Amino acid sequence: MARTVLVTGGNRGIGLAIANAFAKQGDRVAVTHRGSEVPEHLFGVRCDITDSAAVDAAFAAVEAELGPVEVLVANAGVTADTLLMRMSDEQFTGVVDTNLTGAFRCAKRAATKMLRARWGRMIFISSVVGLYGSAGQVNYAASKAGLVGVARSITRELGGRNITANVVAPGFIDTDMTAELPEQRRAEYLKAIPAARFAAPDEVAGVVTWLASDAAGYISGAVIPVDGGLGMGH
Numbered sequence: 001m002a003r004t005v006l007v008t009g010g011n012r013g014i015g016l017a018i019a020n021a022f023a024k025q026g027d028r029v030a031v032t033h034r035g036s037e038v039p040e041h042l043f044g045v046r047c048d049i050t051d052s053a054a055v056d057a058a059f060a061a062v063e064a065e066l067g068p069v070e071v072l073v074a075n076a077g078v079t080a081d082t083l084l085m086r087m088s089d090e091q092f093t094g095v096v097d098t099n100l101t102g103a104f105r106c107a108k109r110a111a112t113k114m115l116r117a118r119w120g121r122m123i124f125i126s127s128v129v130g131l132y133g134s135a136g137q138v139n140y141a142a143s144k145a146g147l148v149g150v151a152r153s154i155t156r157e158l159g160g161r162n163i164t165a166n167v168v169a170p171g172f173i174d175t176d177m178t179a180e181l182p183e184q185r186r187a188e189y190l191k192a193i194p195a196a197r198f199a200a201p202d203e204v205a206g207v208v209t210w211l212a213s214d215a216a217g218y219i220s221g222a223v224i225p226v227d228g229g230l231g232m233g234h
């Protein structure tokens with residue numbers, strides 16, 4: 001059955017691969033963007049997820065065009081890497097405001113309609129770094145670890161209404177975000193990844209569409225790594 005899916009940050013990178021995977025299986029797919037182009041087969045809504053009013057307006061626009069959001073993929077995220085001793089309050093709170101609070105804003109807005117429908121799927125895109133830790137990413141790791149608490153608490157609150165909430169924790173995926181990594185850091189990570197390679201965004205997308213499928217209806221509160229073994233299941 002075709003569903004209405006919203007992918008935040010679905011205009012590029014992992015989010016776009018996820019949006020394309022849902023569209024390919026016949027779902028109605030909306031993506032948020034912040035002013036960029038969106039492929040024609042996707043319904044684009046402008047939204048900065050640090051702004052609750054913008055999130056509300058984006059959901060309203062999707063509802064008007066495609067119907068209530070049945071599958072939410074909270075994917076939008078940023079980094080602002082630096083060592084703890086150099087990290088400003090703004091660098092910490094800014095990353096948390098997008099990656100964690102932004103996901104909360106979207107989940108809260110999505111939940112109203114999912115509760116009414118007594119069906120919903122929420123998938124939070126975290127990172128291996130959330131549970132593994134990463135020097136220079138105190139802000140990012142905190143935000144990504146926080147998503148685990150969000151998904152598990154939503155599972156406890158809404159699980160009885162046929163709403164699942166899961167976390168996907170990618171390792172190193174070839175996107176703009178990892179292209180920014182210094183060469184030495186990339187080489188170090190490649191050495192640590194048992195699969196000995198970075199992944200393509202499609203390899204994350206497959207897990208996300210599966211989590212939204214009926215086959216995964218009894219999975220909730222889980223953290224599913226897509227990291228070539230880097231985090232050894234965490």
Ligand code: NDP
Binds near residue numbers: 036078125
């Ligand atoms: P990109 O940097 O390629 O894309 C990030 C996306 O997030 C863009 O669509 C961007 O929109 C959007 N975004 C950022 N800030 C906001 C905001 N305030 N409001 C709305 N949208 C926003 O990242 P990736 O595709 O690599 O990453 C996608 C997700 O996967 C992120 O959450 C990231 O943390 C996570 N991840 C990525 C890994 C990787 O190796 N690449 C590994 C583990 C996790 P815009 O185009 O407007 O900037």
